[in-house]
Amino acid sequence: MSSGADARTAHRPSAPARPGLRERKKAKTRAAIQRHALRLFKKRGYDETTVEDIAEAAEVSPSTFFRYFPTKEDVVMYDVFDPVLLASLRSQPHGLDPVRAMRAAMRQVFRDMDEEDREDLLEREALFRLVPDLRARMMDELLRTVSVLARIIAERTGRRAGDLGVRVVAGAIIGALISAWLTEEGESLGVDIYRGMDRALEKLESGLSL
Amino acid sequence: MSSGADARTAHRPSAPARPGLRERKKAKTRAAIQRHALRLFKKRGYDETTVEDIAEAAEVSPSTFFRYFPTKEDVVMYDVFDPVLLASLRSQPHGLDPVRAMRAAMRQVFRDMDEEDREDLLEREALFRLVPDLRARMMDELLRTVSVLARIIAERTGRRAGDLGVRVVAGAIIGALISAWLTEEGESLGVDIYRGMDRALEKLESGLSL
């Protein structure tokens, strides 16, 4: 009960709004579950990995797993990328038209991403491509993304978010990005995933003429 | 074993390539399952209707249900609309650019559809909008549609289906259609679903300027 460690932690000079032990433990548990899940999915496949396997690897009970993630899918779905991208889009100069602004935002986000996040992204991208349930779920999330994108474009151009023109632009952008993701033979894009999306938006910029 | 009915059926003068009793029975069973399923989904909700409920209503065993439809989702998914639309697209004059050709194809298909099919379409559309699993599954099907669409556009314009420009056009078309389907408040579009999609493609025709 009385050790050097005690003194050290006691003297910590007001860590700015430290979340408290309970919160820290929760964050650690969540991260552990997610990490072990992705590791097992990669190693043995998604369908071949049960929630029980993940729970055991992360040293929690199955019920605890479901406390942190509503479904098995959600372990993969959780995405830090989307909100960052959309925030970046919001911060682009309003002079740019929507497609160009999106291109700039993507360029910025990909550039600023550290190596670990990049790997995570590719890892999850491979799962999305491979596992039908996850792919379907991702597509459904993209539906929400179209709505958010429309709202941002509306802000930037001073129109209503419900405006059909605004919605069509948002839909076309997402559609173009999907089409870049969609390779012929299911082979993974690797790091060039960004390059393909950039070129797709470039095509969109210069109109849809063939 | 010997009745008037026997004589009648025996004398039927060579129905052209009549599928045989077995086939006809299968088609009837399939239709019955699907009809009762949609009826129950509408009445009690998708999740609240079990496969067993459907099987009992259609007077088959649960195992028979799964023989006809791989999953519960597939009862709703089966779509006669897509192939018809794509066939129509293929038959449009090659002078039209892809977006205009798609518009023409949709106009033709919606015009030629009979009332019953139209109702079925709206019925299923409502389910897609409402039930997350089905919506996600539909979006995943749309992914395949983008590929097929790209292939058709490639044929019409004499390019490779893998060409990024072709894929982007296909993606943008589907994206625009999705954005029209995506209403603000989850309210159903009703019969105007066609009108919204037509206007969305019209916007796409005139470029993406806002």
Next chain:
DNA sequence: CCATATATTGACAGAGACTCCTATTTAGGA
């Protein structure tokens, strides 16, 4: 009309995702 090959069917047994409930443990505060 009969015999054999093939298909369809229903019953049953599980696996696995997920829910609900309860007893126990733990963190944070009085």
Next chain:
DNA sequence: TCCTAAATAGGAGTCTCTGTCAATATATGG
């Protein structure tokens, strides 16, 4: 130290979906 609220483990149970099995129905050849 004690109390309360939250987190957890564990168990029972539901539902979808996958198999296997034997019984039945159908198509076809003799």
